Amino acid sequence: MAKTYDYLFKLLLIGDSGVGKTCILFRFSEDAFNATFISTIGIDFKIRTIELDGKKIKLQIWDTAGQERFRTITTAYYRGAMGIMLVYDVTNEKSFENIKNWIRNIEEHASADVEKMVLGNKCDVNERRQVSKERGEQLAIEYGIKFMETSAKASINVEEAFFALARDIKRKMEKKMEATNPPKTGSHQLKANEPTKKTSRWFCTVL
């Protein structure tokens, strides 16, 4: 049976190095887990087709390297993403604090309409936990983003997270297309506004 799909959603995984982005993706795409740490080189992607409300949705999920030295490459992929998973490691305080920086990164480089979601990975490792679930939820509320604690190793919430993100994107799409096709001039203006916004923000970070 040949593969067809109705929609193609492009998702992106970002977060500090070693939080388990690749493992989450590996769990979702292959339903497997590998405990050895292999740092992602630059970028990678995996594809999985899911079905939501009877529509086949092909998810092209981009996995990025958390390492600083690949930043130029990885940020180039922000713009094409319809949904972004921000991943931190519940056993690593620093990775959680960095989520704010990652969000700032998104605001800078990604499309304004991008759907976001925060994942606290490695939630199976409770003995070494440094970030409580409440703090994760608090952060998510603060930024108005969905939040889930996941474990790629124990296969907790990985499927759910991707389905939720895909569902959010789909909902946004339907809302957008239903919203009586906005006049093109309007959206054009919106587009024109974006760069100015961006530059001003960019200035802030430089200073």
Next chain:
Amino acid sequence: MGDFKSSRDKWVCPNDRELALRAKLKSGWSVKTNSANFFHKPEQLNDSEQETIMNVIKRAENVELKEQERIGRLVEKLENMKKNAMGNGASQCILCADEFGILGASPLFCHDCNNAVCTKCGVDFASSQKGQQWLCKICAETREMWKKSGAWFFKSLPKYTLPEKKTDHNKYGGGKGVVGAGSGGRGLISWSHGKAGLESSERESTDSSDDEVKVSRAIRRPIIHNVVHESTDGSESGQNGKTSATVAPPDTPRSTIVIARPLGIERYGEESHIEGSDNGHSMSSEGATANSSRVLLDHDTYRSVSHDSTDHVPYSPSHWRHARDWSRYGMEEEGNADDVHTQFESCNRQDSQVSVVSTGSVGSVGPYIRYSPTPSGYSRDRDSVTEEVSLDERLSPEDTSNLGSLEFTLMYDPSDQALHCTIHRAKGLKAMDYNGFSDPYVKLHLLPGASKANKLRTRTVHKTLNPEFNETVSYYGITDYEISKKTIRLSVLDDDIFGNDFIGEVRFPLKRLKPHQSKHLNVYLERPLSIDRDEEEEMERGRILLSLMYSNDRLGLTVGIIKCAHLTARDANGYSDPFVRIQLKPDPLRRKYKTSTKKKTLNPEYNEEFIFDIKPQDLCKKTLEVTIWDKDYGKPDDYIGGLQLSIHSKGDRLQHWVETLKNPDRRIEQWHKLSGVLLLH
């Protein structure tokens, strides 16, 4: 971060600031400037890393190419629809050109394009803000395409590859179909021009030269047409050609431009053509376009034309001479390629009043359908794979009731997952109207599961019993599975303002089609079976209450068949003797479980449980198949209905399955509707 290992950096004389920094870092003096500079410049990647990334990018590009082809097909489909639109949108339905009169139904107005549509060609959708609204099929399709292509997100249609031709239009200004405006700057300008000409459609020429005006006049509906090609007008395409030469020269692998276009987004703004392989610039591919359209166009003169991409100008029918001049002009003047294209399309439209076989649908989706001198001699020609299959099959009339006959051709193209149906003509139809004629049209459905979604129709030919349709309609996204299962139904109806009269129908099981081979049929119409029986059957097969539980201790899936309700009666006494069969597939052991048979009931209660021993990681790859049968003695059991649960299921079924997988040791009960599709065993 900041490890100083990079070997590719050149030794550079450090500046004061760097020297100061080195002192702070205590990294010694033998540090390469570049790597110490990590605050400003990321470290260079080594060769193997570069290669890895390159591979990923190449992989992504393949995905992207496939996606472009897919979007190309969507665009193609939409363009065909637009080309096939025949009405003026004011006093006639924009699509099927049915007149709205005092007697006729009042027109509906498309929410997006404000053109009038009839109820047949309109699609109603419920908007959360404004209640029910109508869209013409074109606008509905446009919306759908915006969703499917991702244009809804990126605010403009991404780059796409028209099937077969490998011509790449990247910005597709016409955002909202007929009244949509271009989102890109250029598209916007040219479109606003086109919009101005909407009222004075017959005169409008947009920004093209005089020659085009002449052709435009000949077209009945240039408005739609212009929208399609507005963004690819001459001045731009000139740039197209040039840019493509610089950005992606034909023999340079495209992947050399690293990171320049991740996810293909950056490309949206870029003016480039994807070269198929040897098409050095846009001209040659346009030439190919021209050729494909020509092949199709000659059909009403029944001339067989050779398909030859080196010869660009061999036209003889008079209305083609004009286009020929243009093609010559186009060949010399680089940059007018798309104008030429437009010309061909225009002429095609002119022709398409007779034949709605459009450049798009047939020419693009692979095989071109060629008409040879006799209507029955029918051949197909593929551009790249030059296999020539000629197949002529005339079915002998079985039932000589005077309903008439229908001549049509079916062709399934698995590579594009398209089913092309060319409706040639009908003969000797039964008269339905008091004037002794009918106003026939052909409606197509795929059975089972006939619904508005898979309905296609030809236009109506008025006041005739021997209509010539010569129209190709296509189903896209048809899978091999569907081909093996579905039947196409072609119904001939009499278009009537007071409801349509059924004249007759033909059914053809698609499994009899061989891939890539045209099946030409000329068959007598049969009396209509009750029209909506299939749909009703889909609805009313009954329901089943299932419970599922995965037990971690036992390593098994427990399937509980609790009860069924409202099953279809299969026996003459108005009842069935139902039993349920379950299977977890694929299963090398072919384990099957059966419940007991409950006699003479449509609402049996079983309360039976079965256990499949299976590891959790295997379970998610399996499909649970539940089928309900009517036990018959002495003859095969009758199928009542069934369902499949797997991660590929839909809606409630998927939910039930996923819930079960996610919540081991919890029993989850859910009602399911039975589907009528006979599952494979």
